[in-house]
Amino acid sequence: GQATHIENYGTVVCCGGGVGVAPLLPIIKAMKQAGNRVITVLAARTKDLIILEKQCAEYSDEVIIMTDDGSYGNKGLVTEGVENVILREKVNLVVTIGPAIMMKFVALTTKKHEIPTMCSLNTIMVDGTGMCGACRVSIDGKTRFVCIDGPEFDAHKVDFDEMLMRLRTYN
Template identity: 85%
Template sequence: MYKIVEKEHFSENVVKLIVEAPMIAQSRRPGHFVIVRIGEGGERIPLTISAADTVKGTITLVVQAIGESTRKICALEIGDCFTDIVGPLGQATHIENVGTVVCCGGGVGVAPLLPIIKAMKEAGNRVVSILAARTSDLIILEKEVSEYSDEVIIMTDDGSKGQKGLVTAGVESVINREKVDLVVAIGPAVMMKFVSLTTKKYDIPTMVSLNTIMVDGTGMCGACRVTVDGKTKFVCIDGPEFDAHKVDFDEMIMRLRAYN
């Protein structure tokens, strides 16, 4: 069993859970995710590993209560256990020193972005992080992101914190003042789509981490399929990260809406 040893509320519907999972903690890399389940017959929920402590043998998961299963997970308390945690799954992020990297996180997308920010900084890059949300209450992990960033820009739709505007405005402000070598974006599909459209104008390589519907996490079911460069890919085994300029976001968004 995978016991919860720490719990923190970021907001009413977003919680951070630190869970005992020593083997996963040892082998995870930035970009990896796990699939969790609570209760016999429970739904399988994919969650990116936000952090890991190899000494304590723990992994950090950030969960947003959206449906019945995620609400049950968010209701778990310290001492409770997950029935299953499978992972690490997916392909790890390719990390290298490219120069200046702009890392964009939307809402809970900041959680999977954090280990990438850390790894990019440790590889010698200049890292500019842009955190975006509808309102200030939904900005998460700002302190942790700041620790590994040369600069942090906050964007909120209502202007309650940082600058008022969308994440794309923050991206363009950086592009217009300095050379950007890579952009990484993780968040809602529509956010990643418009970040991709923005960077494509400037011919800046852009990586996104896709958050499609997943079932088995091993490429068998095909539920997470997306079209990348005209070819069908499975997010769970080929991703979750892809070249943003090759992703068919409109198709992906349409498939996500089918599950609403």
């Protein structure tokens, strides 16, 4: 795959859901080291599923916790946390990693505010070389392979509905 593009964007909102927070952590750290204001939104179904909060806080100017059941932080979805930040201050970039359905709705939220959004996809991968095609996704109408072209793409160009359908292949 390709490395994350890091630069000083200004204010970056990094939002992660569930285990998506693990690959988000080094991005949070790198974005902060590049001089960005970093606001991290962590989301999970319950308090017990929030991970790496302390580590994310180390490199974030602010951490917002969202839980579906309200057992910790704010009750609600990650999109509510992201949108609350967007409504109160200028956001230059959003980075999202987590379940595909979460990233889809983060992308829909940021698109209406015209904020560039990068997502990191975790499709089914078999060989990691682009030969098998299992990780193929449609990006702006073109076929791409997450294992070699990604894993990060412009979230506004990802066909999330197709990707979600393909992710259900082995259900």
